[in-house]
Amino acid sequence: MxxxxxxxxxxxxxxxxxxxxxxxxxxxxxxxxxxxxxxxxxxxxxxxxxxxxxxxxxxxxxxxxxxxxxxxxxxxxxxxxxxxDPLALAAAPEVGRISVYAQxxxxxxxxxxxxxxxxxxxxxxxxxxxxxxxxxxxxxxxxxxxxxxxxxxxxxxxxxxxxxxxxxxxxxxxxSLDLEPDAPHTAHCGSCNACQAACPTDAFPAPFQLDARRCISYLTIEHKGPIPHEFRQAIGNRIYGCDDCLAVCPWNRFADSARRNQAFVPRAELVAPPLADLLALDDASFRQVFAGSPIKRIGRGRMVRNAAVAAGNSARADLIAPLEKLVDDEDPVVAEAAEWGLAQLASSLVSSRAAPLQK
The missing domain is CATH 3.40.109 (NADH Oxidase)
Structure with a gap:
């Protein structure tokens, strides 16, 4: 037997x-x-x-x-x-960052x-x-x-x-079969707290505990209403999910992309989508761009909301016009995010112009 x-x-x-x-x-x-x-x-x-x-x-x-x-x-x-590197686009505010799993x-x-x-x-x-x-x-x-x-x-x-x-x-x-079992795995985190320290919104109240309400993945994917103001700047240019706590784990040095299933090779258009393009999405273009992607389930509204927040964090004047087109959007959550983004851009651009005058 x-x-x-x-x-x-x-x-x-x-x-x-x-x-x-x-x-x-x-x-x-x-x-x-x-x-x-x-x-x-x-x-x-x-x-x-x-x-x-x-x-x-x-x-x-x-x-x-x-x-x-x-x-x-x-x-x-x-x-x-x-x-x-999943974190490489953190310094590219003109594009949106999509979590590795959804590319x-x-x-x-x-x-x-x-x-x-x-x-x-x-x-x-x-x-x-x-x-x-x-x-x-x-x-x-x-x-x-x-x-x-x-x-x-x-x-x-x-x-x-x-x-x-x-x-x-x-x-x-x-x-229903009684199969030969494997031994359970033991934990090997030790004293490392890299994932905890990397979280932009302090979503871990303690090791091995997650408060999803503070997690950027939750806020940009699962949360349907306006994103709480206290987290918007910390979101940066993340428009779908967040890889920070995953990407900094030391055990990733043993992960080999050659073992990746080929179905998950990133689609070119999802690696670094320009925020201006995302802000211009209507329902039809959203479905076309994200067909066959897990992103499609959040719908156009949440994606454009996320892009508006990212645009507000970008300090880029070229995103003012795309945001202005959204302030009267039929989705009130999108409209509110666009207004916030415009206010953030106005503040950051004024500060950047004034900076050289400071002594």
Whole structure:
């Protein structure tokens, strides 16, 4: 029986890597027992902000809460390791910075397609029932990936891998099969606090804790209303997500972009989009530009809102005219962001002109 399990695991690993996964591990369905309580505490603090779907804690807290027949969880990681420094555009205020994960194809589609192919192979090979998940279901992917040996949750709460750094998309297969498990991963952050120190908005109240309400990724992607004024200058030219806490992790030195799934090679138009172009987007052009990208789900309004904030931080006079066209936008959130951006530009440009006169 054990020989059969080991052989199945070897074949499963080989098939997963052939489908483009860089990492795979297996954990028993009950391998992350503390996840439910930690989730309850986090939700009780309100740190999830507007992400009300996280409140389905009974189903999210454990695999059995979602599907009672699950025996094993297969955790999988697909690499999107960047070939260049994700922070390089911080000094280019005329362009918007898009998080590395969103510069290529939509990971939901790519990972789910590979998960389904692996699931079909597993059923054909070993039988059993199963379900596949990537991001959109109430699944605690990171604790389960840690339990399955893929890596550990770092002080920024994201998964860190010894071989792929911070750059893994996670997916999971729940199966009724009793598969040979891997040893859970141990944490290797040590005394390092690079991710905490790098956060522009102090979104980490303590190591291993995230207040999403202060996180730039949350503010530019999940948050639907006006971005709170206290965070706008810190956003800089980030228009979709933020890579700062991920990019500074020392474990990234072991991540090799050659392991990146080719679907996630950045699209040229998403690497450094000019803010002027983003400010000019209407609904149709937004859908055209971001077709096939995870960015499409936030809609034109949030993208232009983000671009208006970035324009206000740019100190560039050539962005005044594009912002002026938005002050009467039919979306009041966009209009307000444009007015704020214009006020910021007026202030920064006056200061820059006055600076040479100061002694």
């Amino acid at each position: 054990n020989q059969g399990k080991s052989r199945l695991r070897e074949d499963l690993d080989r098939e997963a890597r052939a489908l483009g996964f860089a990492a795979i591990g297996v954990a028993p369905a009950d391998a992350a027992p503390k996840s439910a309580e930690r989730l309850r505490q986090w939700l009780a603090s309100g740190a999830h902000g507007d992400m009300i779907w996280m409140e389905n804690e009974d189903r999210r807290g454990s695999p059995a809460g979602l599907w009672q027949d699950v025996r094993s969880v297969i955790s999988l990681g697909m690499s999107y390791a960047p070939a260049t 290529g194809a939509d990971y939901h589609d790519v990972v789910k397609k590979a998960l389904k192919a692996l699931a079909r192979w597993l059923v054909k090979t070993a039988g059993g029932d199963l379900k596949v998940f990537v991001d959109t279901a109430p699944v605690m992917e990171k604790p389960l990936a840690e339990a399955a040996g893929l890596g550990w949750q770092g002080k920024h709460t994201n998964l860190v891998s010894r071989s792929d750094g911070n750059w893994l998309f996670l997916g999971a297969i729940y199966t």
